Amino acid sequence: MRDLDGLKRELEHTRLTAVTRRHFLRHCGTGLGALWLATTAGAVDRLGFARAPAEPLAPLPPQFPAKAKRVIYLHMAGAPSQLELFDYKPVLARLDGQDCPPSFLEGKRFAFISGVPKMLGPQFPFHPSGQAGAWISDRLPHFERHIDDVCFVRSMRTDEFNHAPAQLMLHTGSPRFGHPSLGSWVTYGLGTENQNLPGYIVLVSGGKTPDGGKSLWGSGFLPSVYQGVQCRAQGDPVLFLSNPADVSRPERRRVLDAIGDINREQHARHGDPETLTRIAQYELAFRMQVSASEAMDLSRETAAVHARYGTQPGAESFANNCLLARRLAERGVRFIQLYHWGWDSHGASESEALTTGFPKRCLEVDQPIGALLSDLKERGLLEETLVIWGGEFGRTPMRENRNGQEMKFVGRDHHPGAFTVWLAGGGVKPGFSYGATDEMGYNIVENPVEVRDLQATIIRLLGFDHHKLSLPFQGLDQKITGVKPTRIVREIIA
Amino acid sequence: MRRRTISLLLAMLPGGAGAAAAPSPAVTAYEGFVAPILRARCVECHGPDKQKARLALHTWEALVRGSDAGPVIAAGRPDESVLVQRLKLPLDDEEHMPPSDHPQPAAAEIALLERWIAQGGTREARVTELNLPPDLLAALGQLSGRLAALRPAGAPEARWELDDAAVSAARAPVASVVAALQRRFPGALLYESRTGTALHFTTAGLGAEFGDAELSLLEPLREHVVVLDLSRSGVTDASAGLLGRFRALRTLRAAFTRLGDPTVAALVGLPALEHLTLHASGVTSASVPNLRQLPRLRTLRLGETAAEGAARVAGLPLGPPPDPALPAPAPNANP
Numbered sequence: 115m116r117d118l119d120g121l122k123r124e125l126e127h128t129r130l131t132a133v134t135r136r137h138f139l140r141h142c143g144t145g146l147g148a149l150w151l152a153t154t155a156g157a158v159d160r161l162g163f164a165r166a167p168a169e170p171l172a173p174l175p176p177q178f179p180a181k182a183k184r185v186i187y188l189h190m191a192g193a194p195s196q197l198e199l200f201d202y203k204p205v206l207a208r209l210d211g212q213d214c215p216p217s218f219l220e221g222k223r224f225a226f227i228s229g230v231p232k233m234l235g236p237q238f239p240f241h242p243s244g245q246a247g248a249w250i251s252d253r254l255p256h257f258e259r260h261i262d263d264v265c266f267v268r269s270m271r272t273d274e275f276n277h278a279p280a281q282l283m284l285h286t287g288s289p290r291f292g293h294p295s296l297g298s299w300v301t302y303g304l305g306t307e308n309q310n311l312p313g314y315i316v317l318v319s320g321g322k323t324p325d326g327g328k329s330l331w332g333s334g335f336l337p338s339v340y341q342g343v344q345c346r347a348q349g350d351p352v353l354f355l356s357n358p359a360d361v362s363r364p365e366r367r368r369v370l371d372a373i374g375d376i377n378r379e380q381h382a383r384h385g386d387p388e389t390l391t392r393i394a395q396y397e398l399a400f401r402m403q404v405s406a407s408e409a410m411d412l413s414r415e416t417a418a419v420h421a422r423y424g425t426q427p428g429a430e431s432f433a434n435n436c437l438l439a440r441r442l443a444e445r446g447v448r449f450i451q452l453y454h455w456g457w458d459s460h461g462a463s464e465s466e467a468l469t470t471g472f473p474k475r476c477l478e479v480d481q482p483i484g485a486l487l488s489d490l491k492e493r494g495l496l497e498e499t500l501v502i503w504g505g506e507f508g509r510t511p512m513r514e515n516r517n518g519q520e521m522k523f524v525g526r527d528h529h530p531g532a533f534t535v536w537l538a539g540g541g542v543k544p545g546f547s548y549g550a551t552d553e554m555g556y557n558i559v560e561n562p563v564e565v566r567d568l569q570a571t572i573i574r575l576l577g578f579d580h581h582k583l584s585l586p587f588q589g590l591d592q593k594i595t596g597v598k599p600t601r602i603v604r605e606i607i608a
Numbered sequence: 609m610r611r612r613t614i615s616l617l618l619a620m621l622p623g624g625a626g627a628a629a630a631p632s633p634a635v636t637a638y639e640g641f642v643a644p645i646l647r648a649r650c651v652e653c654h655g656p657d658k659q660k661a662r663l664a665l666h667t668w669e670a671l672v673r674g675s676d677a678g679p680v681i682a683a684g685r686p687d688e689s690v691l692v693q694r695l696k697l698p699l700d701d702e703e704h705m706p707p708s709d710h711p712q713p714a715a716a717e718i719a720l721l722e723r724w725i726a727q728g729g730t731r732e733a734r735v736t737e738l739n740l741p742p743d744l745l746a747a748l749g750q751l752s753g754r755l756a757a758l759r760p761a762g763a764p765e766a767r768w769e770l771d772d773a774a775v776s777a778a779r780a781p782v783a784s785v786v787a788a789l790q791r792r793f794p795g796a797l798l799y800e801s802r803t804g805t806a807l808h809f810t811t812a813g814l815g816a817e818f819g820d821a822e823l824s825l826l827e828p829l830r831e832h833v834v835v836l837d838l839s840r841s842g843v844t845d846a847s848a849g850l851l852g853r854f855r856a857l858r859t860l861r862a863a864f865t866r867l868g869d870p871t872v873a874a875l876v877g878l879p880a881l882e883h884l885t886l887h888a889s890g891v892t893s894a895s896v897p898n899l900r901q902l903p904r905l906r907t908l909r910l911g912e913t914a915a916e917g918a919a920r921v922a923g924l925p926l927g928p929p930p931d932p933a934l935p936a937p938a939p940n941a942n943p
Contacts, residue, residue: 172794174798174802178801179801308813309794444840446810491927599708599709600709
């Protein structure tokens with residue numbers, strides 16, 4: 115146990131840092147942590163609104179009327195092969211087993227491929243599907259039922275070819291740590307409808323955190339209240355949410371009131387707006403003790419629902435998370451981020467080979483995604499919920515040959531130059547495909563879409579100009595799309 | 609500057625949006641088209657709010673001053689004017705202006721600017737003195753229409769640029785009710801956009817505690833609420849009459865409620881209703897004739913109700929039937 119002196123020292127330290135920080139802020143117009151100050155002291159941000167630090171998650175209207183009100187982002191960590199799912203390449207099938215043309219290799223860097231690899235045809239049969247006749251492999255029959263509601267972007271590209279930086283790039287707009295994630299920007303801009311639940315919830319399947327780590331849902335230089343809250347399928351949905359065994363709810367209320375008084379006194383003395391935010395966060399946690407447990411309780415769903423999703427009570431599975439995502443969407447959570455894992459199909463072992471591990475991954479996600487899309491549609495939520503599926507990059511049309519050797523299992527290397535994502539609902543053009551790769555699926559030949567273009571488009575669907583969803587920090591107007599030219603892909607907006 | 613952008617466009621449009629009123633020949637070229645083009649295309653980034661590259665283009669003085677690197681206009685020499693050079697760079701050039709993700713000026717707009725610079729680029733030159741060739745004269749006639757189309761009156765992109773005073777004025781009739789309800793139901797009631805008067809209301813965070821008595825508090829907003837989500841709330845058919853008076857409704861969602869046929873009957877007159885969700889509600893096949901009378905209905909969700917079968921037969925816009933159980937694909941199917 116910490117003794118009282120320790121606590122006193124800590125309090126004094128906090129007081130001193132607050133004073134110095136205040137001093138610092140007063141004397142430097144911009145600087146670290148100037149954020150709340152900037153939004154409270156009348157220096158309104160680019161959106162022309164000031165967020166009250168005492169109500170950091172209160173909902174705010176978007177700039178323009180928007181179709182999408184919330185996002186469910188299904189991230190497939192490890193990067194699923196577009197060539198086995200959505201990007202059909204009959205020519206590549208014919209060239210299966212032949213040497214890779216040198217033009218593919220010149221000046222390119224690969225994670226593992228070396229020497230001259232062989233071309234690798236699609237490992238599963240494809241067929242045209244839906245009214246638009248989009249080609250799709252046989253691995254995703256449940257998802258395929260919704261193909262007329264889905265918009266494929268087959269011409270995604272990224273700058274990064276390793277998992278962690280590529281995931282950071284996709285989620286935060288930068289391959290380096292410290293930038294706010296898309297979910298943080300969105301909750302910062304829009305707040306959230308349900309004041310008893312976090313606005314930004316993260317569900318990780320199988321307890322595996324993606325390579326990019328928790329920074330993928332971090333708030334960067336935005337206040338910490340905008341970071342994603344990781345929820346668990348078992349036990350307390352949020353760690354340490356419930357009261358310890360010997361503390362009752364009224365008792366907890368009294369403790370919170372006392373802490374609130376102290377915090378308000380602190381705020382009166384130092385004027386640090388983060389203090390008000392902290393009070394708001396404690397209060398949210400108190401309300402969440404009731405509402406989060408209800409929202410995360412899958413036993414309230416009928417047996418028929420569980421059968422459709424393929425859920426198992428208590429499992430940390432992607433299926434359970436899809437059902438949770440639907441429950442959270444119904445309850446007005448703004449940004450719901452799911453992670454599935456194990457898509458890194460190099461072929462180095464059986465568990466991740468294209469012919470063995472990969473179809474298992476497909477089985478794990480297909481039925482729950484189909485059920486999620488059905489439920490959202492049935493409940494009238496798909497039109498205002500933007501569902502996005504994709505990995506952090508794509509995979510090579512060449513078979514991976516680690517150290518120049520033929521490997522025991524079949525796999526593909528990382529490929530930042532082309533991959534597929536799909537979007538559904540939330541004002542996206544249904545039954546539509548955008549962009550194209552060459553005959554091998556290696557280079558983009560039509561309508562390339564950069565990661566930042568996708569981000570700008572998502573932000574536009576939510577009712578913002580990505581230039582305006584920005585914040586002055588370190589002398590720059592920071593925004594997720596960065597400084598390079600960015601294009602909203604208006605073609606995919608309905 | 610935002611207010612000015614809009615009022616200037618309006619000033620050029622006596623006949624309303626789309627009317628092609630050419631500036632009178634007596635007007636100066638600067639006021640007739642140079643300033644309007646720059647205001648519509650460039651001032652967002654080069655104006656009073658932002659001065660990208662430390663260049664502002666919103667006043668004559670600023671335009672003449674140029675950037676820190678020097679003037680952007682070379683009188684009489686369009687090809688040597690940085691402003692024109694930037695406009696004529698290929699779209700994918702990083703230095704192209706305006707940046708490629710922004711609306712691009714039409715070729716005629718660039719040609720007009722070039723012509724003006726070629727003729728001296730002065731503030732005084734009149735449109736008539738530029739001896740515009742017929743094609744440019746025609747383009748000039750359509751310019752106001754085209755610039756207005758860029759930000760059509762009432763279009764989302766334009767509306768958010770209205771100034772605060774205009775927004776408050778428009779919202780004044782409902783503002784106090786909205787504020788009171790926002791306090792009473794945190795998170796539930798929101799304007800559709802930063803500058804509009806349309807409202808959205810959702811019981812997503814309120815659940816079954818929100819019932820008929822609570823809904824009646826929204827009555828003063830019935831002309832403004834365009835999206836009403838009552839799913840999982842405690843609202844019943846006792847509110848049918850009230851719901852029928854929400855004449856602005858585009859979307860009504862009431863999944864997992866006790867609402868039934870009396871409510872559907874009350875909705876019949878709603879002129880704008882496009883999306884109606886009554887999934888797992890109390891409606892029955894008796895509602896089908898009424899549902900067919902909704903003039904603008906585009907999607908209807910009746911899953912888990914006694915109305916679904918009859919509605920399907922009647923050809924109402926239901927989604928596809930619920931998922932059948934599908935067999936799993938073969939574990940390993942090499943083609």
